[in-house]
Amino acid sequence: MCTTCGCGDPKLVPVDVHEKILAGNDRQAQHNREHFVEQGVLALNLMGSPGAGKTALLEATSRATERRWRLGAVSGDLATDNDARRLEAAGIPSRPITTGQGCHLDADLVHHALHGFPWTELDVFFIENVGNLVCPAIYDLGQAANVVALSVTEGEDKPLKYPVMFKAADLVVLTKCDLLPHLDVKVDRILDGLRRVMPKPNAIQVSARTGQGMAEWTGWLEERKARVPKRAAGAPAAHTHEHDHDHSRDHDHSHAHDHEHDHEHRHADGTVHRHGHAHGRDH
Amino acid sequence: MHEYSLIQSLVTRVEQEAVARRATAIHRLVVSIGELSGVDPELFQTAYDTFRSGTLCDRTPLELRQVAARWACPSCGREIPKGEVLTCARCELPARIAAGGDEILLETIEMEVP
Numbered sequence: 066m067c068t069t070c071g072c073g074d075p076k077l078v079p080v081d082v083h084e085k086i087l088a089g090n091d092r093q094a095q096h097n098r099e100h101f102v103e104q105g106v107l108a109l110n111l112m113g114s115p116g117a118g119k120t121a122l123l124e125a126t127s128r129a130t131e132r133r134w135r136l137g138a139v140s141g142d143l144a145t146d147n148d149a150r151r152l153e154a155a156g157i158p159s160r161p162i163t164t165g166q167g168c169h170l171d172a173d174l175v176h177h178a179l180h181g182f183p184w185t186e187l188d189v190f191f192i193e194n195v196g197n198l199v200c201p202a203i204y205d206l207g208q209a210a211n212v213v214a215l216s217v218t219e220g221e222d223k224p225l226k227y228p229v230m231f232k233a234a235d236l237v238v239l240t241k242c243d244l245l246p247h248l249d250v251k252v253d254r255i256l257d258g259l260r261r262v263m264p265k266p267n268a269i270q271v272s273a274r275t276g277q278g279m280a281e282w283t284g285w286l287e288e289r290k291a292r293v294p295k296r297a298a299g300a301p302a303a304h305t306h307e308h309d310h311d312h313s314r315d316h317d318h319s320h321a322h323d324h325e326h327d328h329e330h331r332h333a334d335g336t337v338h339r340h341g342h343a344h345g346r347d348h
Numbered sequence: 349m350h351e352y353s354l355i356q357s358l359v360t361r362v363e364q365e366a367v368a369r370r371a372t373a374i375h376r377l378v379v380s381i382g383e384l385s386g387v388d389p390e391l392f393q394t395a396y397d398t399f400r401s402g403t404l405c406d407r408t409p410l411e412l413r414q415v416a417a418r419w420a421c422p423s424c425g426r427e428i429p430k431g432e433v434l435t436c437a438r439c440e441l442p443a444r445i446a447a448g449g450d451e452i453l454l455e456t457i458e459m460e461v462p
Contacts, residue, residue: 075372080365080457086358086379087452169350200350203386203452229386232450257433264419264434264442 093172097207104185105296113214115196118240124155125273138191139178141170169200202230210235224258231262243272351395371459374408378456382449383417417449
């Protein structure tokens with residue numbers, strides 16, 4: 066490793082990066098977040114185990130709000146679009162994100178799902194994540210808050226077993242509380258577990274079947290909705306920020322776009338062209 | 349199995365850096381994994397060993413540094429032992445986690461440059 070005589074030997078250099086491995090996802094998530102804030106849409110990342118009652122909670126939310134709010138959702142699922150169809154039937158415009166073997170949603174998948182979906186018209190946009198208490202917690206999607214659905218049938222020690230998920234939660238919704246009389250589960254023990262993994266513990270108890278706790282849940286939504294700056298009437302739907310992102314994961318380019326899908330592409334050779342189109346993941 | 353998607357991001361990032369610096373070889377990678385990062389170090393290593401073949405990291409050893417999750421009061425600094433309620437009993441403030449305890453960071457790439 067000669068560095069002095071100029072003989073041309075290679076040298077070893079340590080490059081200090083100190084960067085999050087998920088920095089790329091975080092940048093895309095920040096881009097999504099700018100979209101949501103600019104449009105005055107409250108975006109929520111709804112996570113929880115398979116069968117925790119995420120879809121039922123959204124169906125009950127539609128009933129509880131009597132369609133006063135414009136709700137919408139994207140639903141991540143490994144193989145079916147059942148959840149999206151259930152939500153549509155409940156009056157929540159919805160689109161499936163089928164992940165194949167993917168155990169979580171990432172910011173890029175959510176961004177793609179937004180294209181062609183009328184999310185800018187919504188008051189509350191739910192991103193129903195893949196049922197999983199592990200991986201989804203570490204991927205920022207651009208949401209304003211994380212909501213974790215935990216059904217009382219899952220056992221008292223779930224918060225202590227899955228601390229990463231509950232640490233990431235802004236609100237835990239304890240679902241299926243109508244079943245408590247039939248179970249040996251003590252809600253106090255679940256709440257105690259949450260205090261040991263969540264620095265700001267916040268939980269509400271609901272039942273989608275009986276409507277118990279739904280007022281508290283919609284109250285929380287109302288409070289979060291009030292924090293989102295409302296887009297001024299008549300303001301253009303197009304957003305103004307410029308950004309770099311990768312639409313295909315294998316073809317890097319930077320472009321600016323608006324919601325009419327006018328794209329300005331800057332190619333590697335420096336040329337720029339604009340065109341309008343709708344595009345999917347093969348772009 | 350999000351470890352595989354993390355390894356993909358890691359290798360892509362390392363290759364970018366290597367190309368930018370015209371590296372001829374990559375000798376070592378150092379990654380730190382927080383206790384509450386949601387990543388299992390063993391699975392991460394296995395995923396790396398599987399995924400690296402055919403990439404610039406084919407022969408590059410991966411050094412993992414595990415970072416414990418340490419919670420403390422943001423006001424008085426009292427440390428909150430593992431398993432305790434994450435609120436400072438004295439200041440009644442929510443505890444804060446120390447840097448690195450919930451992150452996955454690419455720390456260093458050791459590369460050979462001409």
